[in-house]
Amino acid sequence: xxxxxxxxxxxxxxxxxxxxxxxxxxxxxxxxxxxxxxxxxxxxxxxxxxxxxxxxxxxxxxxxxxxxxxxxxxxxxxxxxxxxxxxxxxxxxxxxxxxxxxxxxxxxxxxxxxxxxxxxxxxxxxxxxxxxxxxxxxxxxxxxxxxxxxxxxxxxxxxxxxxxxxxxxxxxxxxxxxxxxxxxxxxxxxxxxxxxxxxxxxxxxxxxxxxxxxxxxxxxxxxxxxxxxxxxxxxxxxxxxxxxxxxxxxxxxxxxxxxxxxxxxxxxxxxxxxxxxxxxxxxxxxxxxxxxxxxxxxxxxxxxxxxxxxxxxxxxxxxxxxxxxxxxxxxxxxxxxxxxxxxxxxxxxxxxxxxxxxxxxxxxxxxxxxxxxxxxxxxxxxxxxxxxxxxxxxxxxxxxxxxxxxxxxxxxxxxxxxxxxxxxxxxxxxxxxxxxxxxxxxxxxxxxxxxxxxxxxxxxxxxxxxxxxxxxxxxxxxxxxxxxxxxxxxxxxxxxxxxxxxxxxxxxxxxxxxxxxxxxxxxxxxxxxxxxxxxxxxxxxxxxxxxxxxxxxxxxxxxxxxxxxxxxxxxxxxxxxxxxxxxxxxxxxxxxxxxxxxxxxxxxxxxxxxxxxxxxxxxxxxxxxxxxxxxxxxxxxxxxxxxxxxxxxxxxxxxxxxxxxxxxxxxxxxxxxxxxxxxxxxxxxxxxxxxxxxxxxxxxxxxxxxxxxxxxxxxxxxxx
Numbered sequence: 001x002x003x004x005x006x007x008x009x010x011x012x013x014x015x016x017x018x019x020x021x022x023x024x025x026x027x028x029x030x031x032x033x034x035x036x037x038x039x040x041x042x043x044x045x046x047x048x049x050x051x052x053x054x055x056x057x058x059x060x061x062x063x064x065x066x067x068x069x070x071x072x073x074x075x076x077x078x079x080x081x082x083x084x085x086x087x088x089x090x091x092x093x094x095x096x097x098x099x100x101x102x103x104x105x106x107x108x109x110x111x112x113x114x115x116x117x118x119x120x121x122x123x124x125x126x127x128x129x130x131x132x133x134x135x136x137x138x139x140x141x142x143x144x145x146x147x148x149x150x151x152x153x154x155x156x157x158x159x160x161x162x163x164x165x166x167x168x169x170x171x172x173x174x175x176x177x178x179x180x181x182x183x184x185x186x187x188x189x190x191x192x193x194x195x196x197x198x199x200x201x202x203x204x205x206x207x208x209x210x211x212x213x214x215x216x217x218x219x220x221x222x223x224x225x226x227x228x229x230x231x232x233x234x235x236x237x238x239x240x241x242x243x244x245x246x247x248x249x250x251x252x253x254x255x256x257x258x259x260x261x262x263x264x265x266x267x268x269x270x271x272x273x274x275x276x277x278x279x280x281x282x283x284x285x286x287x288x289x290x291x292x293x294x295x296x297x298x299x300x301x302x303x304x305x306x307x308x309x310x311x312x313x314x315x316x317x318x319x320x321x322x323x324x325x326x327x328x329x330x331x332x333x334x335x336x337x338x339x340x341x342x343x344x345x346x347x348x349x350x351x352x353x354x355x356x357x358x359x360x361x362x363x364x365x366x367x368x369x370x371x372x373x374x375x376x377x378x379x380x381x382x383x384x385x386x387x388x389x390x391x392x393x394x395x396x397x398x399x400x401x402x403x404x405x406x407x408x409x410x411x412x413x414x415x416x417x418x419x420x421x422x423x424x425x426x427x428x429x430x431x432x433x434x435x436x437x438x439x440x441x442x443x444x445x446x447x448x449x450x451x452x453x454x455x456x457x458x459x460x461x462x463x464x465x466x467x468x469x470x471x472x473x474x475x476x477x478x479x480x481x482x483x484x485x486x487x488x489x490x491x492x493x494x495x496x497x498x499x500x501x502x503x504x505x506x507x508x509x510x511x512x513x514x515x516x517x518x519x520x521x522x523x524x525x526x527x528x529x530x531x532x533x534x535x536x537x538x539x540x541x542x543x544x545x546x547x548x549x550x551x552x553x554x555x556x557x558x559x560x561x562x563x564x565x566x567x568x569x570x571x572x573x574x575x576x577x578x579x580x581x582x583x584x585x586x587x588x589x590x591x592x593x594x595x596x597x598x599x600x601x602x603x604x605x606x607x608x609x610x611x612x613x614x615x616x617x618x619x620x621x622x623x624x625x626x627x628x629x630x631x632x633x634x635x636x637x638x639x640x641x642x643x644x645x646x647x648x649x650x651x652x653x654x655x656x657x658x659x660x661x662x663x664x665x666x667x668x669x670x671x672x673x674x675x676x677x678x679x680x681x682x683x684x685x686x687x688x689x690x691x692x693x694x695x696x697x698x699x700x701x702x703x704x705x706x707x708x709x710x711x712x713x714x715x716x717x718x719x720x
Contacts, residue, residue: 001121003131007032007112011044017096022050022088023194024096024143027135029111030103031119042184043101045192046148051085052194054203055185079185081195082203088194089146089176089206097144097176100132104149106156109163125152125163129170136171144174146206148194153177153207155294161247168209174255180204210255218242224264225271226335229612229634236502237607238632240495244291245271251294252324269331272636273300275610276344278490279475279637283344290493299396300348301327307349340471340638355402360385365404369397438656441616441628441641446653448643455590458601459483461642461650462613468654473637475609487587487601490608497580500600504579507597508552508571509544512536514596515559547571563591594648602650603631610637615644616653 009028017024026047034040057079090097103110108122111131123131132145145167147153152163153176164177180199184192196204213221222228222242228235234242249257249267258267274292277283289296301319304327319327334347363379371391378386393401439446449464451457459480466476478486491497504510516536523529539555542548549570556565567585568574574582583600586592606613612635619625629644643651 005113005115011047017048021048021096022091023047023099025098028101031112042192049194050091052088052196053085054082055079055195056082056198095143097146099146099148101148104152106151106154106162109149125166129167133171141173147177150181154179164209168211172211175209176206178204208255226268226634226636227271236499240499244495248292248294248297253321265332266328269328269335272335273331280343291495303348340473355388357389359388361388445656447656449652449654451651455593456480458650461652464652465640484588487605487608488584491584491604496604500579500583507574507582510596512540512544560594561592606632611635612639614641616641617644617646
């Protein structure tokens with residue numbers, strides 16, 4: 001729908017508005033059918049108003065007693081004012097605010113149009129933000145925007161941002177929006193007033209949304225949060241995760257929380273516990289939310305307050321801003337003193353013991369909780385305890401019941417560290433043939449532990465490198481299947497999956513393009529390339545455009561990753577899974593290592609473990625030199641180096657003592673200056689460094705290149 005067809009009505013004031021009035025301007029967008037109605041008149045009457053009142057819908061008492069033997073009529077419903085008038089957003093500021101009025105929901109608004117065939121159109125928050133931005137004038141940025149549209153300040157039930165946050169991001173202006181239904185009502189005095197309804201969760205409120213940082217500003221916040229390091233831009237994984245931390249912190253401490261002096265350590269503490277929860281089986285099961293959210297922070301803070309003997313804001317109420325601050329300060333303290341063996345158990349109590357369905361529960365134990373109506377009836381007849389299963393408690397109320405029964409548990413001590421002499425899972429740990437026996441990178445010496453080329457090389461190399469530390473991290477006790485499942489779960493339910501969806505907008509095209517490039521690689525004859533191109537154009541028509549499942553199955557059967565047909569048997573199935581689902585599948589299945597979806601695994605693994613993962617590879621430009629590429633600079637889980645062949649294979653690098661100075665060979669090419677490089681980690685097969693085991697499967701054609709998303713970071717090239 002062209003913006004020129006969207007209706008934009010701006011009622012004029014009948015006289016000069018007094019200074020300081022909240023509603024300085026009003027912009028309406030409604031269908032022509034609403035023109036001249038009572039609703040239209042109420043919307044126009046908003047101009048110049050300064051206050052609103054809360055309203056509630058109640059049941060009116062019957063006028064007369066019901067007649068015996070007749071069915072009573074349902075009680076009438078009426079709307080009543082609640083409380084005195086309250087200032088509208090923009091009141092008392094001198095400049096007031098610009099009000100926009102339309103129908104709304106948490107995810108969209110409905111705009112009127114001048115198209116007779118389509119008198120109204122539903123648009124997203126992003127689209128509304130662009131429209132309001134284009135309608136703005138030079139001095140608008142001095143005033144806040146107010147969305148007088150129902151529920152546009154309410155968090156959507158399933159993921160996503162409220163309309164108001166998108167509008168703030170697009171316009172660069174502070175935006176107020178209601179969390180419940182909003183409108184106008186006429187009082188007994190005949191005056192039309194702005195009203196905000198009471199919803200199921202209590203009275204509605206006006207929420208303030210401020211623009212979220214982006215670009216270089218977001219990168220600075222990512223550094224503050226410990227999610228990025230170095231002068232270069234953060235990768236998309238780090239940026240997405242940083243935004244999630246910002247949104248959660250703002251919900252707890254206010255709309256500009258990350259900008260306030262002193263809150264840098266709180267943001268870093270929040271990001272630290274978010275990453276730490278995935279590294280232990282107990283915490284991963286208990287706090288298994290896909291991403292950090294206000295609800296997850298509330299549960300963590302409540303558990304911490306319980307463990308420390310404090311209380312939250314009251315039964316059913318969440319922690320206060322001061323209590324959130326105390327918890328996040330404790331998290332920041334844990335981060336400051338963290339070591340390889342640090343777990344979330346050092347901050348939060350252990351999971352509460354479970355209750356059997358037959359556990360007897362008294363009415364006093366669940367006072368203030370929500371339980372089944374049948375239990376209320378039973379307790380009205382007798383005070384005898386009831387089986388837990390009869391109460392139908394929610395998981396949250398069940399956890400609260402356990403807390404009440406067990407009392408404040410003690411915070412456990414740090415677990416014993418993992419032994420540092422675990423046998424590596426890789427192959428021959430000796431040096432590669434023809435090497436000096438050591439690999440030097442970042443001023444450190446390493447010995448290489450070869451990983452077999454079986455599709456597991458990345459995960460095997462990470463485990464072997466971690467187990468080679470003096471004090472291995474707790475996650476190093478996992479086997480490869482456990483490490484793969486950790487990445488799979490993180491990708492499936494977090495911002496890592498969202499980035500994968502953006503990186504792979506059409507997985508069917510990605511597969512066809514990958515196989516086309518492989519087929520063309522190494523074919524230099526013009527006629528041969530033309531025939532192959534025509535053939536793959538027909539494949540693209542059949543698979544990408546027409547969605548032919550038979551052709552899809554055949555090209556996968558002939559590929560290096562036939563297992564993809566088990567995960568996505570049809571093109572439609574692949575598109576339903578999207579980048580998120582297929583990256584999760586690649587994390588779980590070694591057979592998908594040659595697929596294009598495995599290209600994201602190194603960074604996904606680094607972000608899942610919070611590792612500053614560094615890839616050491618031969619410099620293709622300088623003989624004997626090495627390049628070091630950082631995949632997740634500033635990862636709080638420590639630094640880990642892997643040997644990377646520059647294409648598709650990884651080996652472990654285990655710290656080794658430096659040889660005596662007289663035994664150190666002189667570099668043949670002299671010192672190599674520090675350089676900046678762009679890594680190209682690829683999941684296409686499992687080739688190896690010279691001296692490493694060769695893969696058992698087919699190799700991609702020599703010289704093949706892929707037009708797919710690649711992680712980009714800065715690297716250094718130390719002397720070889």
